[in-house]
Amino acid sequence: MSDAPHMAPGGLVVDQVALAIQTLRASTPGHFDALVRIDNRADEAIAPFQFDAARGMLHRKGCRAIPVNAPLLGLAEADPDYMIYACKRCKPVPETSPETKAADRADVMFGLVSLVDQFAGVLKERGRDYRQTADGQHLGAQLQDVYQALGAREKEIVDVVIGALDQVAARLRSLDGGLKQTAAKGED
Amino acid sequence: MFAGQTAKTLPWMPDDACIARVEGLARTHRAAVHEVLSPVVAAWHPKFRVESAAEFDKMIELSTKMTLVGHACAEVVGAPFGAREQRIAALYGGCCFLADSFIDNFGDAASRDYLRRFDELFLSGWFEVRTDRERLFYVLAARLFAERDMLEPMVRQATLKLHAAQSLDALLRIDPWRTTDLTATQRRALFKRVARDRGGHTILLLTVLVAPRLAPGLVAGLFSAGSLFMYIDDHGDFFTDRRDGRSTYMNLLRRPEPALHRIVTAHFLTILAKLPGNEGRDALLAILARYYFTRIDKHRVQEQGGGTAWDVYE
Ligand SMILES: [Zn+2]
Numbered sequence A: 001m002s003d004a005p006h007m008a009p010g011g012l013v014v015d016q017v018a019l020a021i022q023t024l025r026a027s028t029p030g031h032f033d034a035l036v037r038i039d040n041r042a043d044e045a046i047a048p049f050q051f052d053a054a055r056g057m058l059h060r061k062g063c064r065a066i067p068v069n070a071p072l073l074g075l076a077e078a079d080p081d082y083m084i085y086a087c088k089r090c091k092p093v094p095e096t097s098p099e100t101k102a103a104d105r106a107d108v109m110f111g112l113v114s115l116v117d118q119f120a121g122v123l124k125e126r127g128r129d130y131r132q133t134a135d136g137q138h139l140g141a142q143l144q145d146v147y148q149a150l151g152a153r154e155k156e157i158v159d160v161v162i163g164a165l166d167q168v169a170a171r172l173r174s175l176d177g178g179l180k181q182t183a184a185k186g187e188d
Numbered sequence B: 001m002f003a004g005q006t007a008k009t010l011p012w013m014p015d016d017a018c019i020a021r022v023e024g025l026a027r028t029h030r031a032a033v034h035e036v037l038s039p040v041v042a043a044w045h046p047k048f049r050v051e052s053a054a055e056f057d058k059m060i061e062l063s064t065k066m067t068l069v070g071h072a073c074a075e076v077v078g079a080p081f082g083a084r085e086q087r088i089a090a091l092y093g094g095c096c097f098l099a100d101s102f103i104d105n106f107g108d109a110a111s112r113d114y115l116r117r118f119d120e121l122f123l124s125g126w127f128e129v130r131t132d133r134e135r136l137f138y139v140l141a142a143r144l145f146a147e148r149d150m151l152e153p154m155v156r157q158a159t160l161k162l163h164a165a166q167s168l169d170a171l172l173r174i175d176p177w178r179t180t181d182l183t184a185t186q187r188r189a190l191f192k193r194v195a196r197d198r199g200g201h202t203i204l205l206l207t208v209l210v211a212p213r214l215a216p217g218l219v220a221g222l223f224s225a226g227s228l229f230m231y232i233d234d235h236g237d238f239f240t241d242r243r244d245g246r247s248t249y250m251n252l253l254r255r256p257e258p259a260l261h262r263i264v265t266a267h268f269l270t271i272l273a274k275l276p277g278n279e280g281r282d283a284l285l286a287i288l289a290r291y292y293f294t295r296i297d298k299h300r301v302q303e304q305g306g307g308t309a310w311d312v313y314e
Helices: A012-027 A041-045 A080-085 A105-125 A128-132 A134-148 A152-173 A177-186 B016-044 B046-051 B053-077 B083-105 B108-124 B132-147 B153-174 B184-210 B216-236 B238-243 B256-274 B279-303
Strands: A049-052 A057-060 A072-075
Touching: A012 B016, A012 B132, A041 A072, A041 B153, A049 A080, A049 B216, A057 A080, A072 B153, A080 B216, B016 B046, B016 B053, B016 B083, B016 B132, B016 B279, B046 B053, B046 B132, B053 B083, B053 B184, B053 B216, B053 B279, B083 B108, B083 B132, B083 B153, B083 B184, B108 B153, B153 B184, B184 B216, B216 B238, B216 B256, B216 B279, B238 B279, B256 B279
Parallel strands: none
Antiparallel strands: A049 A057, A049 A072
């Protein structure tokens, strides 16, 4: 897919889908706690390392050598790159998480939402034949993977979102000619 | 030498080739920012360009500055800066401009409400669009989300840190009681830290948005550069901030100009020590030097009751 250099892929279609997604909350009350959670303060609170962004120094969490009000970034793991910036007092040692933490369920939602715009675009621009193409099959496989990784409650949320795609597609069909032109520009 | 440059000298000054390069980049990026933002404004909030033309121009200028700084940061980090990164920086600039306007321009009650709604946006992804301006903001943010994985840990953390710093800045303005028990020295220290963190986290977020990875050794130098932008900015807005009842570290000082010169000198030395000598660092320092000199002039113009020359790179 090629785009005009300053036009994001999908252009106005992405805008419409993003706006349509926000209307889902009102139309399906109680179904969504979080659509996507950027806020990771909970993860940061349990991170074992803190990096002082102003001084460029790595500490163990709570080290007394950390200046008061230092701008700290929490790190779940510290790779060896960080060791030359290690605090001499608390002497953090390189450590990576024993295993990758199970994906945050809200993270999975983001993956899904980012697919929604492609998916809606697919419906509109290429029709169901798209599924037969290599790209379509690749996208289908990605969707399958995302879906398989979900728990029962998340699957329920996904089903609501996919059900709502019909609404989204209906909105897309009602767009004006300007959108059609832009969408056409975004194709191949 | 920059036009209007005062006699002050800095620990590092750009040569003519560096100045010419930055000015060329500013022109290119301004045109690109127009191409990114204007169609979105035309599609979702066309009145903004017509009825708030001065504000629209300010948004373009802020976005141009973001893109220029983002380009320099990408070069510092050793990452490419192509059309996609240009789009990301321009969208980020647009989002920052509009988010600031929500918090600063519609009264204290609105500020509080927006802070709460931004909390909700970052916690849940929900943002109920109520006005054309909000729709424009949300669409720019959605496009930014479509360009960059916002759930990458550093991007998330930088976003939240910036939001926290901006919230504190706004709350200190809305709720003067928060600082009434502080001594003058404590107040200055608090506001100095607020400016440091707002600027520092703005540039860290910009960098992690345009570059795939930020090496730990570069964080402090970039953070320092971001903080310095904020101090310079606050000096330029010294009088308008006072008029609007907004305290900043700079406008709490009796003699801000020599203080700013000491700050600029100290930050330049930090940046020189912490960032490797390359085209990106030189561009960053050249942008800062230019910004410093133009903002000193802006402060003086405002002091004499003249107009407000907003354009920084024209
Ligand atoms: Zn330590």
